[in-house]
Amino acid sequence: MKILLIGEYSRLHNSLKEGLVALGHEVILLSSGDYFKKFDTDYSFHSSFLSGYWLPRKIKNILHKLTGIDLEKAERGLRFYLLLPQLQNFDHVQLINSDAIETFPFFSRFLYKKLFKKIKNRSLLICGDETPVIDYLLKRETHYSILTPYFEDNSLEKHFEYPLKYTTKKYRKTFDWLVENCQDLIASDLDYKIPMEKMGYSVYFIPNPINIQKINFQEQKINDKxxxxxxxxxxxxxxxxxxxxxxxxxxxxxxxxxxxxxxxxxxxxxxxxxxxxxxxxxxxxxxxxxxxxxxxxxxxxxxxxxxxxxxxxxxxxxxxxxxxxxxxxxxxxxxxxxxxxxxxxxxxxxxxxxxxxxxxxxxHEYVKIAIQYLEAWKKKTLL
CATH class of the missing domain: 3.40.50.2000 (Glycogen Phosphorylase B;)
Known part of the structure; x- marks a missing residue:
């Protein structure tokens, strides 16, 4: 198979790619690198112009302060658009989440529609903040959650702009559109599986892939400290x-x-x-x-x-x-x-x-996990 992975926040997609390649598949990863984390990617839509030079960065910050408009989102969307002609003949595409391109929601939907015309088999990964996950946490049915500090002190709302954005109308519209246009919803751990199921969604549960070939085990040696x-x-x-x-x-x-x-x-x-x-x-x-x-x-x-x-x-x-x-x-x-x-x-x-x-x-062994992804994608494709 020829597989396209879009977005990276943790190295999940990099490790999945390594597992899929080990099984003989061709895999291309597109991402922004996730800001300062600088994750590896085959093609990047990082906003390198607006974040990499002093004057554009200064203008961007002033505009954001005056209007609330984030020009980096526009640059990421534009860079992704320019990559579209190269995204040909893929058998499957997977998004890291509904905001995988990290641009404006209306621009995301435009780009997803362009992309999905070329790739018929698609999956959406739930591995972080997402609309139903935040909806569930806002119900306050758990002992604690990532929103607990916000519940205890609403003055912290600014620190929760990122998770709470998924409950706004524009981000909710994008998530709902993706649910209708992706064959699979896949949750990467229990913090996402449980809320998704509580909110009525059916998800495949596939644990995070870890490339144990790249991570050497160190038996802990206890020294003076x-x-x-x-x-x-x-x-x-x-x-x-x-x-x-x-x-x-x-x-x-x-x-x-x-x-x-x-x-x-x-x-x-x-x-x-x-x-x-x-x-x-x-x-x-x-x-x-x-x-x-x-x-x-x-x-x-x-x-x-x-x-x-x-x-x-x-x-x-x-x-x-x-x-x-x-x-x-x-x-x-x-x-x-x-x-x-x-x-x-x-x-x-x-x-x-x-x-x-x-x-x-x-x-969590990465090749075993890659096989689980292939099986999940195949099941829906055959329906």
């Missing part, structure tokens, strides 16, 4: 619960001044990010989740102990009886206690790290 790593993305700082980690780390640094080294990074390109956490035994990923995001899975594949989503729904789904990570909760005392246990019992870091790698190999 335990290294704890926290990577911060300012755009998702509040919704990932990073302030809880920061408060817990301040207490841990005072409590174990001779036993702990803390590394904190902020807004790093993906390749720099993974190199920086190489020496860590413990990685703090996110609060407010039931399942693991992509960074957490890659850290687990290396054998690190990751604080992330690992609630009852996750443990039950995978029939787990032993911890493969640490379920992170919005509770500073709880986080301090969990970190303290690991620091005082370093052998548990080694044990959990081994289990984490075994779990990734069993449930």
């Amino acid at each position: 335990i290294v704890v790593f926290l990577g911060i993305n300012r755009a998702s700082y509040i919704k990932k619960g990073i302030p809880y980690f920061e408060k817990a780390l301040r207490i841990i640094q005072e409590k174990y001044i001779e036993k702990v080294t803390v590394i904190i990074s902020e807004n790093l390109p993906y390749k720099d990010y993974i190199n920086l956490y190489y020496t860590a035994q413990i990685v703090l990923d996110q609060i407010y989740a039931e399942d693991q995001g992509y960074n957490a899975l890659e850290a687990m594949a290396k054998g690190k102990v990751v604080f992330t989503g690992a609630g009852k729904a996750f443990m039950d789904h995978y029939n787990l009886t032993e911890r493969i990570n640490v379920n992170a909760l919005p509770d500073v005392d709880y986080l301090v206690n969990e970190l303290s246990f690991l620091i005082e019992n370093p052998e548990s870091i080694v044990t959990i790290g081994k289990r984490a790698r075994a779990f990734i190999e069993r449930e």
Whole structure:
């Protein structure tokens, strides 16, 4: 098959591409690189002119401040439009989400219509914020979610512009159009599968693909100090619960001044990010989740102990009886206690790290996951 993947926010599509290529398929990936993360892509629609030069960037910022219009969205849409003539003879196209091109919703629909005339088999991936997911979270039926800080303090609304945009009429129209024009809806973890099903959508559940050939397992060696790593993305700082980690780390640094080294990074390109956490035994990923995001899975594949989503729904789904990570909760005392246990019992870091790698190999191996995607696409194609 010749397959087109559009959009990249986490390296999910890159790893899926690698799995599909290993199975003998031809795959092309288009994306913006996702800003500072700079993910690999075959063709880019990154807004390099408006973000890469001082004067255009200054004009863009002034216009945005005065009118609310984001010219970078226009540039991304235009660059994608110019790529359309090269997107020929594909058997399948998959979008990373309904805003895969990262342009204005009306422009997205125009571009999708152009593209879909050429490619008849299509799938929409649900692997992050999306209209039904946010609709469900706004019902407040869960103990906590990425919107919990917003519910507790509405003055934080600015920090939630990105997830809340999917509930506006223009983004909802795009999502509804894609549901009608894609054969498959695929959810990548339980944080999206559960809301989609609660909102009445039928989805294939296919876990994130992790290329374990590129991620070497490191059995954790406990030296004089335990290294704890926290990577911060300012755009998702509040919704990932990073302030809880920061408060817990301040207490841990005072409590174990001779036993702990803390590394904190902020807004790093993906390749720099993974190199920086190489020496860590413990990685703090996110609060407010039931399942693991992509960074957490890659850290687990290396054998690190990751604080992330690992609630009852996750443990039950995978029939787990032993911890493969640490379920992170919005509770500073709880986080301090969990970190303290690991620091005082370093052998548990080694044990959990081994289990984490075994779990990734069993449930997330990239070629196995690529096969699941092919099977999902094929089922609908044959109907």
